[in-house]
Amino acid sequence: MSIEQSVQLNFLSRADGSAYYCLGNTSVVASVTGPTSGRVSARHHNKCNLEVQFCPCNGQPTIEERDVECIIGECIEEILASHLHPRATILLNIQELQSEHEHQLLTASLNGAVMALMDAGVQMQGLLAAVTCCYTHAGVVIVEPTALELQESKSSLVFVLESDTANVVACYQQGRLSVAEYTAVLNRAIEAAKEVFQFYRSEMLKRYSSHGCIDGQNEADYDYDPL
Amino acid sequence: MAPLNSWEVIEPANYFKSFVDQSSRPDGRDWNTARPISVRVGSIGTAEGSATVRLGNTTIVCGVKAELCRPSLEHPTRGFVVPNVELYPCCSSTFKAGPPGEKAISTSQFLQRLLQNNEIIDYEQLCVVPNKWAWCLYCDILCLDYDGNLIDSSLLSLVAALLHLSLPTVNIDPDTEALSLSQKHTQKLTIKERPMSTTFAVYNSDIQLLDPSAADEAECGGEVSVVLMESGDVCSIRKTGGRQVSSGKVQGFISTAQSRLSGIHETLKEALELHASANRKEP
Numbered sequence: 194m195s196i197e198q199s200v201q202l203n204f205l206s207r208a209d210g211s212a213y214y215c216l217g218n219t220s221v222v223a224s225v226t227g228p229t230s231g232r233v234s235a236r237h238h239n240k241c242n243l244e245v246q247f248c249p250c251n252g253q254p255t256i257e258e259r260d261v262e263c264i265i266g267e268c269i270e271e272i273l274a275s276h277l278h279p280r281a282t283i284l285l286n287i288q289e290l291q292s293e294h295e296h297q298l299l300t301a302s303l304n305g306a307v308m309a310l311m312d313a314g315v316q317m318q319g320l321l322a323a324v325t326c327c328y329t330h331a332g333v334v335i336v337e338p339t340a341l342e343l344q345e346s347k348s349s350l351v352f353v354l355e356s357d358t359a360n361v362v363a364c365y366q367q368g369r370l371s372v373a374e375y376t377a378v379l380n381r382a383i384e385a386a387k388e389v390f391q392f393y394r395s396e397m398l399k400r401y402s403s404h405g406c407i408d409g410q411n412e413a414d415y416d417y418d419p420l
Numbered sequence: 421m422a423p424l425n426s427w428e429v430i431e432p433a434n435y436f437k438s439f440v441d442q443s444s445r446p447d448g449r450d451w452n453t454a455r456p457i458s459v460r461v462g463s464i465g466t467a468e469g470s471a472t473v474r475l476g477n478t479t480i481v482c483g484v485k486a487e488l489c490r491p492s493l494e495h496p497t498r499g500f501v502v503p504n505v506e507l508y509p510c511c512s513s514t515f516k517a518g519p520p521g522e523k524a525i526s527t528s529q530f531l532q533r534l535l536q537n538n539e540i541i542d543y544e545q546l547c548v549v550p551n552k553w554a555w556c557l558y559c560d561i562l563c564l565d566y567d568g569n570l571i572d573s574s575l576l577s578l579v580a581a582l583l584h585l586s587l588p589t590v591n592i593d594p595d596t597e598a599l600s601l602s603q604k605h606t607q608k609l610t611i612k613e614r615p616m617s618t619t620f621a622v623y624n625s626d627i628q629l630l631d632p633s634a635a636d637e638a639e640c641g642g643e644v645s646v647v648l649m650e651s652g653d654v655c656s657i658r659k660t661g662g663r664q665v666s667s668g669k670v671q672g673f674i675s676t677a678q679s680r681l682s683g684i685h686e687t688l689k690e691a692l693e694l695h696a697s698a699n700r701k702e703p
Contacts, residue, residue, distance in 0.1 A: 260529040263522045267642060267661025353661070360625055360664030367537040369653045372674050379667055 210313025214305030223305035231282025322389035454631035469585025477567035482577035499546020618677035
C-alpha cells in the first residue's frame with residue numbers, strides 16, 4: 194500500500210460514531226451524532242440537515258475553517274441517504290490533532306468523517322475517498338505527499354471520489370498543469386482511491402467479523418473490486 | 421390545467437426537468453450556450469482600480485483600494501492582495517444582511533488561493549521598501565444583481581480591476597524617512613498571465629449546464645469551475661462537493677473552456693482599450 198492510514202473506531206463514549214483516523218503524519222478525530230433533533234430553524238421537510246463543525250488544532254476557527262466545513266458538508270450530503278430522516282439533524286464534528294499540510298488535512302478529515310458515519314450506522318448511498326496528489330517538475334505523480342514534496346512540486350491537487358462509479362464529487366487544485374498532466378494525475382488518484390476503499394472494507398470487517406482477526410485467510414472469501 | 425408559472429412554484433424540480441428533457445433551460449438557452457459578457461473598467465473614480473462585469477443579469481463591481489502596510493516577517497519583500505466577495509441582500513432574496521454566508525466565503529477563499537499560488541501577480545512588485553513598506557490591495561467584489569455564475573463574473577471583474585489598477589509612486593525622504601505619494605497614479609501592476617474561468621452547474625452525472633443562471637443553480641447540485649491561463653494550461657479545476665460528475669467528463673469541460681478563452685480575452689482587451697482611449701481624450 195502506498196498510502197499509510199490507520200483508524201480506531203468507536204472510541205468516544207458520548208458520540209454515536211467516532212473515528213480517530215491517521216493518514217501519514219496527519220490525524221483527525223471525527224465524531225457523528227445523529228440523526229437527532231436539531232434546531233427548529235434548520236429542519237427540512239423532506240431531508241436530513243447536516244451540520245459540520247471543523248476545529249483547528251491551534252486557535253479559533255476562522256474563515257478558512259468555514260470553507261473546509263462547506264466542502265466537507267457538500268461532499269457528505271451527496272452520499273447521505275438524507276431522505277430517510279426528514280426534519281432530523283446529523284452533527285458531524287471534526288477535530289484536527291496534527292496535520293502535515295492543509296490538503297492532507299482536508300483529505301484526512303473527509304476520510305475520517307466517512308468512517309465515523311459508517312461507525313454510527315448512518316445510511317449512505319455510497320462511500321467517498323479523498324486523495325491528495327502532487328505533480329513534480331520531473332513529471333512524477335506522488336500520492337499523499339509530505340509537506341516538503343508538496344513545496345517542491347509544480348502543482349498539488351485534492352480529489353474526492355465516489356466508490357461505485359469513480360465519479361468525481363469534489364476536486365481542487367493549486368498550481369498550473371497542462372491538460373495531459375491533469376489527466377495523468379486524475380487517473381492516478383482513481384487508482385489510489387481504490388486503496389482507501391479497500392481500507393474501509395478491511396476495517397469494517399475487523400470490527401464486525403465474528404471470526405475476530407482478518408489476516409489474509411478470511412479475506413480471500415471476500416472478493417471486492419469497488420471500481 | 422394550472423398556468424405555467426404556478427407549475428414553476430409548486431413543482432420546481434419537474435418544471436426544470438421538462439426543459440432539460442428538451443436540451444434547453446427556462447431562459448431559452450441550450451446546455452452549452454453562455455450569456456453575453458460585458459466589461460467596463462474605471463467605473464469607480466475613488467478607487468485605485470475598478471471594473472464592472474455583467475454576465476447576462478449578474479452584475480459584479482470590483483473596486484481595488486491600495487494601502488501601505490508593513491510586509492509580513494515570513495515574506496519581507498512581498499505585498500498583499502486581499503479579495504473579499506460580498507453578496508448584498510439587494511442582489512437576491514436568498515442572501516440576508518449580516519456576516520458573509522457560505523457562498524461569499526467560499527468564493528473569497530477560492531480567489532485568494534488562486535492569486536496566492538499561481539504565477540498571476542508579481543508580489544515583489546508590490547513591495548516598496550523591504551521589511552518596511554508594501555502595498556496591500558484590498559479588492560472588494562460586490563454583487564449587485566445575482567443571476568447565477570458568481571465564480572466567472574467575480575474572477576473576471578477582479579482581473580479587469582487589477583489590470584486597470586494604477587498606484588501612486590512612493591517617495592521616501594532619505595533623511596526623515598517620511599513617505600509622500602505622488603498625485604498622479606502611474607505605476608501599473610504586472611499581471612503575468614490572465615486567468616479565465618468557465619463554470620458549469622451539475623444537473624446529474626451526464627448533464628452539465630454552461631454558465632448557469634440563478635434558476636439553473638437552484639435545481640442543480642453544485643458547480644464545476646475550470647480556470648485556464650491564456651496559454652490553455654489548467655490553472656484550477658474546482659468542484660466543491662454536490663452531485664457527482666464522471667471523471668471522463670473533465671476533458672469535455674476543459675475543451676469547452678478553451679474554446680471560450682479567446683472571446684473573453686477579446687472582451688477584456690476591448691474594455692481596457694476603450695477606457696485608455698477615453699482617458700487620452702481628456703487633457
